[in-house]
Amino acid sequence: MSIIVDFQHHYTPKELADAKGIGGQLGASYDENGNPAYLFNPLLSDLDEHIRMMNYAGIDMAVLSCADGFDNQDRAACAFINDKMKQAEEDHRGRFIGLAHVPALNAPEMAAELTRCVDELGFPGVAIGSELQDLPLDDPSLDPFWQAVSDRGIYVFVHPLSKVISWNRMDADDLGRVLGWEFSLAVAALRIMNGGVLDRFPDLKIQFAHFAGGLGRYMSRVRGFGTRTQWGTEDNERHGRKPHNEYDWYINNRLYYDNAGWVSPVDTARQGLEWTEFGLREVAVTQVVFATDYPQAIRTNEDCKEYVDAIKFMGLPGEKILHGNAEKLIPDLEERRKR
Numbered sequence: 001m002s003i004i005v006d007f008q009h010h011y012t013p014k015e016l017a018d019a020k021g022i023g024g025q026l027g028a029s030y031d032e033n034g035n036p037a038y039l040f041n042p043l044l045s046d047l048d049e050h051i052r053m054m055n056y057a058g059i060d061m062a063v064l065s066c067a068d069g070f071d072n073q074d075r076a077a078c079a080f081i082n083d084k085m086k087q088a089e090e091d092h093r094g095r096f097i098g099l100a101h102v103p104a105l106n107a108p109e110m111a112a113e114l115t116r117c118v119d120e121l122g123f124p125g126v127a128i129g130s131e132l133q134d135l136p137l138d139d140p141s142l143d144p145f146w147q148a149v150s151d152r153g154i155y156v157f158v159h160p161l162s163k164v165i166s167w168n169r170m171d172a173d174d175l176g177r178v179l180g181w182e183f184s185l186a187v188a189a190l191r192i193m194n195g196g197v198l199d200r201f202p203d204l205k206i207q208f209a210h211f212a213g214g215l216g217r218y219m220s221r222v223r224g225f226g227t228r229t230q231w232g233t234e235d236n237e238r239h240g241r242k243p244h245n246e247y248d249w250y251i252n253n254r255l256y257y258d259n260a261g262w263v264s265p266v267d268t269a270r271q272g273l274e275w276t277e278f279g280l281r282e283v284a285v286t287q288v289v290f291a292t293d294y295p296q297a298i299r300t301n302e303d304c305k306e307y308v309d310a311i312k313f314m315g316l317p318g319e320k321i322l323h324g325n326a327e328k329l330i331p332d333l334e335e336r337r338k339r
Helices: 014-019 047-057 075-091 107-119 140-152 175-194 210-225 247-254 268-280 301-312 316-324 333-338
Strands: 005-010 027-030 036-040 061-065 096-098 125-129 155-159 205-208 255-258
Touching (some): 061 333, 107 140, 155 175, 175 205, 205 210, 210 268, 301 316
Parallel strands (some): 205 255
Antiparallel strands (some): 027 036
């Protein structure tokens, strides 16, 4: 298979952008404490521009997700986003793949919308935030969601929310986005392992954005504290939790990752290659899929092409990332492309 799929491609329907008053302006939104939270970007709503970028960069298909649906517990709002995802597929046949957005904590509404998204809209996965309504992803209230996803054989894409870190030392230097978003992904991945989510749902497929926030580089520390007995937490209900298997087994066999997460328009090829090569020192290449994080991380056609070309330059590892692993998450990829 030679199809290149971008597994992290952000889209905000124009109606939602207009409702927020984004208009044609590029700029950051700020939370109640004055910290940058989200980038308003007019490219988010311009699918024709997305297609132009993809054509220029050599990207065949892109998986669409919408930040407004990562932690939205209103089924009607989720359904609107999902319908717009399907419309994007129909308007640009064979180029976009929509992800479902569901009220994950409302089991009956979640199940109904997920069923609609899979059976009627044909989506291969569902997008959620790295925490939901201030709850971690291993919270028992999410078990019906994990069960429903497992039963339908689709995958879950986990992306950080715009506000996930409230530590006061994050109140300068844009640290909430620079480090906070990545930290939230690493915490979510580790809690999913320690909380037994992957053990209770052995068929579950989860793709974490940004190499799971670089969790792999902390695994020596995770393994060390994971002994529990040596650190005095073995008998503590909250702090003595351990997964059934070794951490490395989950990291390199059960979880998937995308190689997005670097965010510079300067020296694009070198930085994209450096980020990806470092990530492959942390996790198995068999678990990594390609992603640009367009149009939030990199935005110009030239930058995206340089990034694609840099991954191609890696040889066999790059081939696995660009082509070889995509069907592990979307088994009918060839058929979708032919549509």
